[in-house]
Amino acid sequence: MVEAGHKPRRAPTEREILDAALGLLDTGGRPAASIRRIAAAVGVAPTTVYTFFPDRTAVECALIERLLGAVRIGGGGSWREAVEAIALDLRQRLVAHPGVVPLLLSGPLDGPHAQRIADCLLELLGASGLDPRSAARASYALMVFVLGAIALETFDAPRAMIGRAGPDRYLWGLRRMLDGVEAEAKLH
Amino acid sequence: MVEAGHKPRRAPTEREILDAALGLLDTGGRPAASIRRIAAAVGVAPTTVYTFFPDRTAVECALIERLLGAVRIGGGGSWREAVEAIALDLRQRLVAHPGVVPLLLSGPLDGPHAQRIADCLLELLGASGLDPRSAARASYALMVFVLGAIALETFDAPRAMIGRAGPDRYLWGLRRMLDGVEAEAKLH
């Protein structure tokens, strides 16, 4: 009962907007996360969202960046162990929000946190003994596998949460890829 | 000058509708391929499309199936050569239509032609010496890599056709994966 004025419903944070977007994405997938519904969830007029983000894709990119920012990188152990750890963490965080995954694969994926992960992967593969050119190819191949696997695992489970198959086949494929990369590194 | 009646603009074929959808997808990406624009391109009322397809996703699925149906499978040579040939053909056909790729990764991918390719892959990997369980994992891993690579290669190039990088790094990653799979097969 702060006041009776019904116009300024209280200034929303950028964080509140992203929280609302993530919630809608989780429950109803991409079509549910419209600017209008996000605004309604925050309790604000649709146009207010444009005070914080230039357009809808900017909201989606910011959300992706926030999720990628939470990924832990750079743990100890061998380069293989470190790569596996990143891949598992990435999978776990994205599978928890299946509605976000389609955005990830149809967007530019060029934010600072995406870069941070790509750079880390490249550095780890450089430490494997591969020449820089092959290390770049290997880090690209790993990113492809990780994102592809997450996409295939979640693409029709945004609501059913069927994807409880566990990371078994994910890890199997990842390790075959790493086997191939390691064998290539040992050739030189 | 067949007639002056302006209502029945001539019955469109299912094929004509898919052609129009593909054209719009190629030039303007997913948002350009709306039911209304497809209908306009064919020269028909929007509602007429619903005579042939129950909804928009059905149009998209049919288009994906048509593209996958053109993929050649089952050439001669070793299982590795056959897998590589399928992967290259799949890439070539999808990269030629970048606008279709996002649909592919956010749809069910359960049509008969998608099944045909998956079955062929599974059979080839069974011939590699892997036990059935590992062959299934390997065919899943390969599908993941192929679709993920195509997605990453095309996701921001639906209009610029930048993706002339060629299949080099695609083939490199594919071969590392096959190296790992082959090594696993030889263990048993």
Next chain:
DNA sequence: ACCTGAACACCGTTCAAGT
């Protein structure tokens, strides 16, 4: 059967106006 226009319930985004 096949195709139509009108209508419904939505979109993203812009803009002039209010505080």
Next chain:
DNA sequence: ACCTGAACACCGTTCAAGT
């Protein structure tokens, strides 16, 4: 600065009606 309602140009989809 920040937030608003009204408006514009779209969507997918349904439906009663025409041939």
